[in-house]
Amino acid sequence: MGDKNRIFVTYQITSKKNIREIANDICLEQTVEVIEKLAQDKWLRENIIGQVEEITQNIVVISYNAEITGYQLPQLINILYGNISLKKGIKVIDIKFSKNFISHFSGPRFGIESIRKIIGVEYRPLLSTALKPMGKSPKELAGFCYKLALGGIDIIKDDHGLVDHSFCPFKERVELCQQAVKKAELETGKRVLYFPNITNSMEKMLKNLEWIKGIGVGGILISPMIVGWDFMRYLSDNIALPIMAHPALIGVLFSANNGISHEIILGDIMRLAGADLVIYPNYGGRFPWTEDICRKIDYALKKDLFHFKKAFPVPAGGIGVENIAQLKEFYLNDAVFLIGSSLYAYSDDITSNVRYFLGILGTNRMTPT
Amino acid sequence: MGDKNRIFVTYQITSKKNIREIANDICLEQTVEVIEKLAQDKWLRENIIGQVEEITQNIVVISYNAEITGYQLPQLINILYGNISLKKGIKVIDIKFSKNFISHFSGPRFGIESIRKIIGVEYRPLLSTALKPMGKSPKELAGFCYKLALGGIDIIKDDHGLVDHSFCPFKERVELCQQAVKKAELETGKRVLYFPNITNSMEKMLKNLEWIKGIGVGGILISPMIVGWDFMRYLSDNIALPIMAHPALIGVLFSANNGISHEIILGDIMRLAGADLVIYPNYGGRFPWTEDICRKIDYALKKDLFHFKKAFPVPAGGIGVENIAQLKEFYLNDAVFLIGSSLYAYSDDITSNVRYFLGILGTNRMTPT
Numbered sequence: 001m002g003d004k005n006r007i008f009v010t011y012q013i014t015s016k017k018n019i020r021e022i023a024n025d026i027c028l029e030q031t032v033e034v035i036e037k038l039a040q041d042k043w044l045r046e047n048i049i050g051q052v053e054e055i056t057q058n059i060v061v062i063s064y065n066a067e068i069t070g071y072q073l074p075q076l077i078n079i080l081y082g083n084i085s086l087k088k089g090i091k092v093i094d095i096k097f098s099k100n101f102i103s104h105f106s107g108p109r110f111g112i113e114s115i116r117k118i119i120g121v122e123y124r125p126l127l128s129t130a131l132k133p134m135g136k137s138p139k140e141l142a143g144f145c146y147k148l149a150l151g152g153i154d155i156i157k158d159d160h161g162l163v164d165h166s167f168c169p170f171k172e173r174v175e176l177c178q179q180a181v182k183k184a185e186l187e188t189g190k191r192v193l194y195f196p197n198i199t200n201s202m203e204k205m206l207k208n209l210e211w212i213k214g215i216g217v218g219g220i221l222i223s224p225m226i227v228g229w230d231f232m233r234y235l236s237d238n239i240a241l242p243i244m245a246h247p248a249l250i251g252v253l254f255s256a257n258n259g260i261s262h263e264i265i266l267g268d269i270m271r272l273a274g275a276d277l278v279i280y281p282n283y284g285g286r287f288p289w290t291e292d293i294c295r296k297i298d299y300a301l302k303k304d305l306f307h308f309k310k311a312f313p314v315p316a317g318g319i320g321v322e323n324i325a326q327l328k329e330f331y332l333n334d335a336v337f338l339i340g341s342s343l344y345a346y347s348d349d350i351t352s353n354v355r356y357f358l359g360i361l362g363t364n365r366m367t368p369t
Numbered sequence: 370m371g372d373k374n375r376i377f378v379t380y381q382i383t384s385k386k387n388i389r390e391i392a393n394d395i396c397l398e399q400t401v402e403v404i405e406k407l408a409q410d411k412w413l414r415e416n417i418i419g420q421v422e423e424i425t426q427n428i429v430v431i432s433y434n435a436e437i438t439g440y441q442l443p444q445l446i447n448i449l450y451g452n453i454s455l456k457k458g459i460k461v462i463d464i465k466f467s468k469n470f471i472s473h474f475s476g477p478r479f480g481i482e483s484i485r486k487i488i489g490v491e492y493r494p495l496l497s498t499a500l501k502p503m504g505k506s507p508k509e510l511a512g513f514c515y516k517l518a519l520g521g522i523d524i525i526k527d528d529h530g531l532v533d534h535s536f537c538p539f540k541e542r543v544e545l546c547q548q549a550v551k552k553a554e555l556e557t558g559k560r561v562l563y564f565p566n567i568t569n570s571m572e573k574m575l576k577n578l579e580w581i582k583g584i585g586v587g588g589i590l591i592s593p594m595i596v597g598w599d600f601m602r603y604l605s606d607n608i609a610l611p612i613m614a615h616p617a618l619i620g621v622l623f624s625a626n627n628g629i630s631h632e633i634i635l636g637d638i639m640r641l642a643g644a645d646l647v648i649y650p651n652y653g654g655r656f657p658w659t660e661d662i663c664r665k666i667d668y669a670l671k672k673d674l675f676h677f678k679k680a681f682p683v684p685a686g687g688i689g690v691e692n693i694a695q696l697k698e699f700y701l702n703d704a705v706f707l708i709g710s711s712l713y714a715y716s717d718d719i720t721s722n723v724r725y726f727l728g729i730l731g732t733n734r735m736t737p738t
Contacts, residue, residue, distance in 0.1 A: 025655075032502030033528055035710040039502065047536075048504035068503065070532040072570045074595045078530065078617050082595065085620030086656045086686075133401030133408065134437065135417035159402055161447065163439040167416075201441045202603035206575075226443045226451065228597025234571035248447050251454030252621045252628050259621050286394075287455045317455075341404040 006063040007101060009080060010094035013058045014257040023052045023060040026090065029083050031068060059093075066097075071104035073230040073273060081260055092260040095268060102272075102306040105233070110242045110276045111309025112302075112334055118218075118242075119154050119191050124362045125328055126336040127354065128155035128314065129343045131162065131177065138168055142176035144350065149184030149192040151354025155277075155336060156181065157221050158197035160246040164204065170196075171211070178215050193218025195244045199227060209239055217241065219276070223248040229273045236274025244314065245275035262293045267300020270311060277312040277336055282327070285318020291330070298331060312336045321346065324360050337361070375432040376470060378449060379463035382427045383626040392421045392429040395459065398452045400437060428462075435466075440473035442599040442642060450629055461629040464637060471675040474602070477645045479611045480678025481671075481703055484645060487587075487611075488523050488560050493731045494697055495705040496723065497524035497683065498712045500531065500546065507537055511545035513719065518553030518561040520723025524646075524705060525550065526590050527566035529615040539569065539577070547584050562587025564613045568596060578608055586610065588645070592617040598642045605643025613683065614644035631662045636669020639680060646681040646705055651696070654687020660699070667700060681705045690715065693729050706730070 013022050024036075027050035032039055039049060047065055054061040069076045084090045116122055129148060131141045141162075148156055156177070164170035174196045181194045194217050198205055205227070212220070219242035224232040226249050236243050247266065253259040260269075262280075270278045278301060281287030283294045294315060302310040313335050319327060320342030327337065339357060346353040382391050393405075396419035401408050408418060416434055423430040438445045453459045485491055498517060500510045510531075517525050525546070533539035543565045550563045563586050567574055574596070581589070588611035593601040595618050605612050616635065622628040629638075631649075639647045647670060650656030652663045663684060671679040682704050688696060689711030696706065708726060715722040 029655075031530060032504065033499070033530060033709065034502050035714065038710055038713060041504075044502060044504045048502070067535060068530070070534050070569070072532065072568075072573075074568045074570075074592070075530070075532045077595050078568070078592065081621070082529070082592070082617030085618045086616060086650050086658075087620070088657055130402070133403050133413060133417070135401065135410075135413045160451070161400060161402060161437070161444070163441065163444045165439050166436055199441075199443045199447070200439070201443075202597070202599045203607075204441075223443070223447065223451070226446050226598075228571070228600055229595075230571045231597055231600070238572075247455060248451030249454045251456070252450070255624060255627070258624070281455050286398075288457055289455075340402065341407055344407060345404065 005066045005098045005100045007066050007069070007098055008053065008061055008063045008096040009092060011060045011062065012091045012093045012257075013060055014089035014091070019055055019058060019060065020052070022090070023055060023062065026050065026060070026084060027052060027062055030079050031064070033083065066101040069101065071101065073233050077229060089257050091255075091258055092264060094261070095264055097306075099306055102308065105272055106237055106274065107271050107305070107308030108243075108274060108276045108311045109236050109240065112312050113309070115242055115276060115312065119193060121154060121364050123333060123364060125331065125333050126154040126312070127357055127361060128157060128336050128338045129153060130157050130159045130338065130340050132159040132340060132344075134159060134161045134165070135167065138173040138176045141168070141173060142180040145177045145180035145194065146184050147351045148354055149181045150188060151351040152188060152190045152358055153192060153354045155193045155195060155218070157195040157244055157338070160197050160199070160221060160223055160248055162197050163199050170200065170208070174212065174215055174217065178217050182216070193242070195219040195221040195242075197221040199223060209235070213239060213241065219244055221246060224273055224275070225249040229269065232275065233273045242276040243274055244277040244279065245270055245273075246279050247281070263296035263300040266297045267303075268305065271301065271305060271308050275311055277314050279314040279316050279338060281317040282315035282319055284323060287317050294330075298335070302334065310334070314338050316340070324357065328361065374435045374467045374469045376435050376438070376467055377422065377430055377432045377465040378461060380429045380431065381460045381462045381626075382429055383458035383460070388424055388427060388429065389421070391459070392424060392431065395419065395429070395453060396421060396431055399448050400433070402452065435470040438470065440470065442602055445641075446598060458626050460624075460627055461633060463630070464633055466675075468675055471677065474641055475606055475643065476640050476674070476677030477612075477643060477680045478605050478609065479645045481681050482678070484611055484681065488562060490523060490733050492702060492733060494700065494702050495523040495681070496726055496730060497526060497705050497707045498522060499526050499528045499707065499709050501528040501709060503528060503530045503534070504536065507542040507545045510537070510542060511549040514546045514549035514563065515553050516720045517723055518550045519557060520720040521557060521559045521727055522561060522723045524562045524564060524587070526564040526613060526707070529566050529568070529590060529592055529617055531566050532568050533573065539565075540580070543581065543584055543586065547586050551585070562611070564588040564590040564611075566590040568592060578604070582608060582610065588613055590615060593642055593644075594618040598638065601644065602642045611645040612643055613646040613648065614639055614642075615648050616650070632665035632669040635666045636672075637674065640670065640674060640677050644680055646683050648683040648685050648707060650686040651684035651688055653692060656686050663699075667704070671703065679703070683707050685709070693726065697730060
């Protein structure tokens with residue numbers, strides 16, 4: 001199956017037990033799921049069972065033959081952390097894919113560069129907001145869309161809680177909001193991407209996909225931890241629209257001694273699953289995230305990863321007048337700032353609020369035209 | 370929208386901050402996601418925003434209008450723990466659904482009673498094993514199937530790591546294994562259910578569904594936390610086959626101060642998502658689960674929950690000769706014991722190993738025929 005076609009996973013172990021024993025357990029648990037006695041076969045050991053590559057104090061590197069993933073995302077996640085999620089004190093802190101494994105995936109279909117081209121903003125960070133609050137009618141939300149787009153905002157996304165509600169039906173919302181954005185675009189000449197949240201029952205999501213493409217929306221918002229990581233990848237591969245990923249429920253993966261590191265999930269796995277833009281809580285906001293975490297996610301979304309395009313970091317949650325200039329220095333230009341309440345509340349005129357924040361983000365082009 | 374149509378969620382808070390403030394934050398964060406200032410509207414407060422019902426020390430009960438779930442599983446999960454998963458010190462420890470909410474879901478399509486009827490075992494606990502290890506060919510696995518079925522085992526499931534591999538293609542495995550089970554059934558007259566693991570890319574899973582029904586398998590194995598909770602519900606509603614749920618990756622939801630209680634996920638949510646049989650690590654095995662956790666899951670799978678059928682608890686992971694008799698006393702009869710390595714390793718003759726374990730589980734019928 002090719003010796004070099006292996007995936008290297010680094011685990012941090014928090015336990016008083018013997019580290020080598022734990023490492024051997026992981027090799028079996030994540031692959032053949034049998035006791036040592038039943039795992040003596042030479043071919044199994046060489047081709048199927050995980051192999052301990054290195055142990056340094058409490059850090060263990062295990063390699064897996066990429067072939068056992070079946071080159072599909074669900075099984076990769078299963079190999080990475082399926083059964084051992086049910087144990088304690090094992091955390092995935094690094095992952096290195098083989099070129100062969102990655103060659104089975106497309107990664108972000110658009111990525112930073114294509115999205116910049118579509119929007120026509122080549123230089124500055126992008127500005128985004130969420131349509132909210134849940135409870136507003138499609139007409140009211142479309143009213144926000146028009147005003148936001150008139151101000152020249154780059155991306156408008158549905159709040160991820162906007163689904164298909166009796167008080168705000170999905171199709172009506174998407175149609176009216178996209179029409180409102182279009183109307184403003186025609187007036188200003190500035191392209192604005194509207195990302196509706198498509199979360200729904202599986203039947204309805206599958207049914208709505210073709211419909212939504214016909215509406216001409218700018219992209220799709222989806223919460224992969226809730227509807228399935230491979231469903232997002234499916235969208236990316238089958239619907240030619242930019243994908244924005246929301247981190248709802250993803251927090252359960254993050255803990256000091258268990259789970260998977262922030263940057264692996266919000267960086268590597270997000271790109272593997274086809275996200276073009278990745279929302280995550282910014283440091284210093286209402287979520288307890290640190291600068292260090294945000295730096296690592298930002299890096300993982302843009303680092304070289306075989307043929308994968310770079311994805312946009314979309315920091316969110318507590319970005320406002322007080323910190324946006326500083327955040328621009330932190331993230332530099334390749335970021336989308338998702339500003340919710342602060343943008344709505346800055347003044348009663350949300351169109352001029354958009355212009356105000358855009359002013360802080362600076363010029364559109366590298367060189368004056 | 371009906372005052373009584375509310376879902377009550379109990380949160381355990383671990384924090385030094387003011388509990389009422391945290392409770393109010395949850396009410397906003399899980400619904401409208403705006404700051405208090407933007408959430409003053411009376412209609413919003415009455416119909417959309419969560420309401421604090423009770424605070425007792427660090428335990429908070431919040432109710433949500435069921436209407437905001439859109440009566441779909443992904444949005445329920447989002448309301449329950451979406452954004453607050455990204456915070457710390459908030460754990461969901463109880464949930465009470467409204468009758469109206471539950472009326473939108475079918476629950477387990479078969480449940481304990483129908484599965485017993487299909488298999489023809491009305492009284493004793495059921496015996497199950499997993500086809501393993503990954504790495505065996507379809508022919509070898511089918512060989513195990515035949516021997517296991519000849520012994521009269523009730524359920525054979527794929528190991529959840531068996532996907533669609535170059536060394537063990539999905540369709541070949543499922544066909545050969547089902548044929549082997551059928552052959553043994555014809556010889557013994559005893560019905561045996563084979564549950565293939567259908568985990569694959571979304572495209573292939575959707576494509577394989579009709580095919581798999583045609584093969585005549587006994588059910589389907591799926592890992593909802595990996596492929597999506599609502600995808601499992603979709604299978605249950607659209608494919609008339611019993612659904613067995615595997616807990617891969619589910620462990621990330623369980624922690625002392627964060628996440629969601631074991632019995633809510635492995636009990637209530639599993640039934641809501643249509644699982645007929647729910648695998649989870651048994652206490653005392655290689656996973657650090659307690660008797661108390663197992664007792665609560667067992668209860669949640671069988672408790673009255675409006676029109677939902679009861680689902681089978683399927684304790685697994687370290688069940689063998691040494692504890693099976695004791696486990697029968699613990700779970701009584703309505704359980705499926707999933708025995709992996711111990712069943713394969715008890716002697717070289719797995720047919721007689723099955724008979725040996727069945728002997729411990731006792732008689733098939735309540736009264737001798």
